[in-house]
Amino acid sequence: MQTLQTTSLKITDNQLWILDQQALPQQKNWLSAGNTDALVGHIHALRVRGAPLIGLSASLLLALQAEQGMSRDDLQDSLLTLRAARPTAVNLMNNLDRMQEALAAEDYVTALVREALRLVDEDRQLCDNIALAGTPLITAGSRILTHCNTGGLATAGVGTALGVITRGWQQGKVAHVWVGETRPLLQGGRLTAWELSESGIPCQLITDSMAAALMADRQVDAIWVGADRIAANGDVANKIGTYSLAVLARYHEIPFYVAAPHTTLDRHCPSGKDIPIEQRAAGEVTGVAGSFGAVQWAPENIRVHNPAFDVTPAALISGWVLDTGLITPEQVAEGIFRPQTN
Numbered sequence: 436m437q438t439l440q441t442t443s444l445k446i447t448d449n450q451l452w453i454l455d456q457q458a459l460p461q462q463k464n465w466l467s468a469g470n471t472d473a474l475v476g477h478i479h480a481l482r483v484r485g486a487p488l489i490g491l492s493a494s495l496l497l498a499l500q501a502e503q504g505m506s507r508d509d510l511q512d513s514l515l516t517l518r519a520a521r522p523t524a525v526n527l528m529n530n531l532d533r534m535q536e537a538l539a540a541e542d543y544v545t546a547l548v549r550e551a552l553r554l555v556d557e558d559r560q561l562c563d564n565i566a567l568a569g570t571p572l573i574t575a576g577s578r579i580l581t582h583c584n585t586g587g588l589a590t591a592g593v594g595t596a597l598g599v600i601t602r603g604w605q606q607g608k609v610a611h612v613w614v615g616e617t618r619p620l621l622q623g624g625r626l627t628a629w630e631l632s633e634s635g636i637p638c639q640l641i642t643d644s645m646a647a648a649l650m651a652d653r654q655v656d657a658i659w660v661g662a663d664r665i666a667a668n669g670d671v672a673n674k675i676g677t678y679s680l681a682v683l684a685r686y687h688e689i690p691f692y693v694a695a696p697h698t699t700l701d702r703h704c705p706s707g708k709d710i711p712i713e714q715r716a717a718g719e720v721t722g723v724a725g726s727f728g729a730v731q732w733a734p735e736n737i738r739v740h741n742p743a744f745d746v747t748p749a750a751l752i753s754g755w756v757l758d759t760g761l762i763t764p765e766q767v768a769e770g771i772f773r774p775q776t777n
């Protein structure tokens with residue numbers, strides 16, 4: 436397969452490499468994702484993370500495995516194993532549905548490689564189109580709060596919500612970005628803070644608990660977040676903490692936008708109640724672990740609740756900014772996200 440490079444994925448010498456997002460920003464370690472179990476391990480540990488990127492990494496590995504002579508049956512097993520790596524972000528399932536179709540082709544090797552590369556190119560273009568749709572919604576001088584990480588690290592392109600913010604800054608419309616650190620895995624404090632700093636975009640890091648006071652002090656003009664799955668009624672699953680920001684935004688009358696590619700839509704998921712929410716290990720909450728080692732602050736054997744995502748009801752969302760354009764609450768209420776009846 437041709438060499439390929441995104442911010443956090445690359446293919447060289449027919450090998451898939453991933454940028455370890457758990458080690459960033461202190462260390463920029465490229466790790467091999469040479470087989471199904473290795474990639475599943477990287478995805479589950481969030482060394483590979485971000486709804487679009489998870490789907491792209493799985494698709495690229497399958498294509499490489501096909502090129503390297505893996506049998507159709509073993510490719511099918513690999514696809515099913517990859518599909519179960521994380522349950523919430525629907526991009527993984529949607530991408531692998533496309534790869535499943537390619538696997539059915541007579542020349543499935545060519546079909547898998549072609550589809551995996553198409554998905555990467557498509558995601559790059561979707562990110563650009565999301566930014567095109569989103570930047571007109573940014574008023575000049577905006578101070579924008581964002582949560583988790585939705586930049587180039589999480590996609591094949593400029594990002595989703597952070598792509599809108601980045602392009603809005605390039606257009607001179609973003610005055611400041613408030614970066615929610617995003618406990619427990621700190622995607623905001625580590626990854627978004629790094630991406631914005633690298634871009635020279637003015638920002639300040641805050642703890643998640645500081646967001647309410649900033650809004651009360653009228654320091655936030657808009658909130659932009661990503662999505663892991665958008666249900667047919669417009670409910671959105673996103674990183675834990677998103678729902679509380681949406682409630683605060685409504686109370687403080689601050690616009691709350693969700694930015695995502697259409698590949699994050701799940702038209703067959705009736706509502707947020709039907710979205711599977713990934714439950715994660717206690718150790719992520721009782722302490723912290725990274726390339727520096729590990730520290731635990733909570734008592735031994737304390738019981739922990741650690742859902743990786745929450746659901747924001749459509750009623751709290753000002754707009755869904757997709758690659759196809761801005762979708763309004765009225766359009767969602769009319770069923771624009773429901774299954775298309777031809």
Ligand SMILES: CSC[C@H]1O[C@H](OP(=O)(O)O)[C@H](O)[C@@H]1O
Pocket residue numbers: 481484485486487583584585586589590594595622660661662663673674675743
């Ligand atoms: C464009 S990434 C979308 C989404 O994925 C992140 O979750 P995770 O870091 O667990 O992969 C976060 O919810 C982002 O908003």
